[in-house]
Amino acid sequence: xxxxxxxxxxxxxxxxxxxxxxxxxxxxxxxxxxxxxxxxxxxxxxxxxxxxxxxxxxxxxxxxxxxxxxxxxxxxxxxxxxxxxxxxxxxxxxxxxxxxxxxxxxxxxxxxxxxxxxxxxxxxxxxxxxxxxxxxxxxxxxxxxxxxxxxxxxxxxxxxxxxxxxx
Numbered sequence: 001x002x003x004x005x006x007x008x009x010x011x012x013x014x015x016x017x018x019x020x021x022x023x024x025x026x027x028x029x030x031x032x033x034x035x036x037x038x039x040x041x042x043x044x045x046x047x048x049x050x051x052x053x054x055x056x057x058x059x060x061x062x063x064x065x066x067x068x069x070x071x072x073x074x075x076x077x078x079x080x081x082x083x084x085x086x087x088x089x090x091x092x093x094x095x096x097x098x099x100x101x102x103x104x105x106x107x108x109x110x111x112x113x114x115x116x117x118x119x120x121x122x123x124x125x126x127x128x129x130x131x132x133x134x135x136x137x138x139x140x141x142x143x144x145x146x147x148x149x150x151x152x153x154x155x156x157x158x159x160x161x162x163x164x165x166x167x
Contacts, residue, residue, distance in 0.1 A: 005040070006091060006102050009033045009049075009084035014076035015056045019069065021076045023049065023057045023084075030055070036091075038062050039084040047084065099151055101130055101141075108155045109134045112147065117158060134158070 012022035025033040031051060033039075038046035046062040059070045059079060070076050094100065101123045109117040109132070118135035125131070130141035139145050139158055148157035 004088040004102065005042075005085040006088050006100060007083055008036060008039070008086050008091075011059065011079045011082040011084065013080055014073045015052075017073045019071040019073065019076045020052050020056050020058055021070070021079060022055055024055070033084070036086045039086055041082050041085065049084075099149065101125075103151055104132060104141075104149070104156065106154075107149075107151070109139075109158050110155060112157060112159050120156065132156075132158075 008027055009023055009025045012024060014020065015022055023033065025031075027033050027036075034049040034051050034057065037048045039049065040046045048060040048062060048067065049057040050060065051057050059076070060067045061070065070079065088100075088102070091100070104120045104123055107120045109120055111117055117137065120132050120134055122133040123130055123141070124133060124138070132139045132141055132146070137160065139160060145159055145161060146156055147159050150156070
């Protein structure tokens with residue numbers, strides 16, 4: 001997993017006219033997002049955050065060994081919906097029986113009877129909780145639907161919701 005980038009936040013809409021932006025943090029402690037530096041986007045552009053208020057930050061672009069603050073609304077608007085990624089090795093180690101959702105991608109999925117369902121190709125979260133994409137299935141990532149996660153064996157055990165079993 002070395003070199004893997006993990007989504008830890010997202011830049012939202014501008015706040016005011018002086019370059020501040022709303023930021024959504026996916027870290028356990030939302031304020032900890034600013035402690036990860038550099039953050040980067042999917043194109044490799046690097047950033048640093050400085051909190052101005054809860055959920056509102058100043059963004060600094062890191063380029064050619066220098067830091068440039070975003071100081072106006074137009075520049076802040078160009079960052080809307082920008083993902084904030086961090087190298088996996090920069091994140092805290094997880095406890096036994098814990099994992100990051102990104103760890104699930106690529107795991108083989110089996111139903112409770114042992115039938116192969118495919119591999120987890122993506123983890124989605126549209127606000128109501130995570131779901132796992134396995135082939136054409138979207139399985140809610142809940143204890144009822146995913147009964148076992150075994151990172152060492154590279155697999156998960158899934159109990160599809162009743163609505164999916166009927167198909």
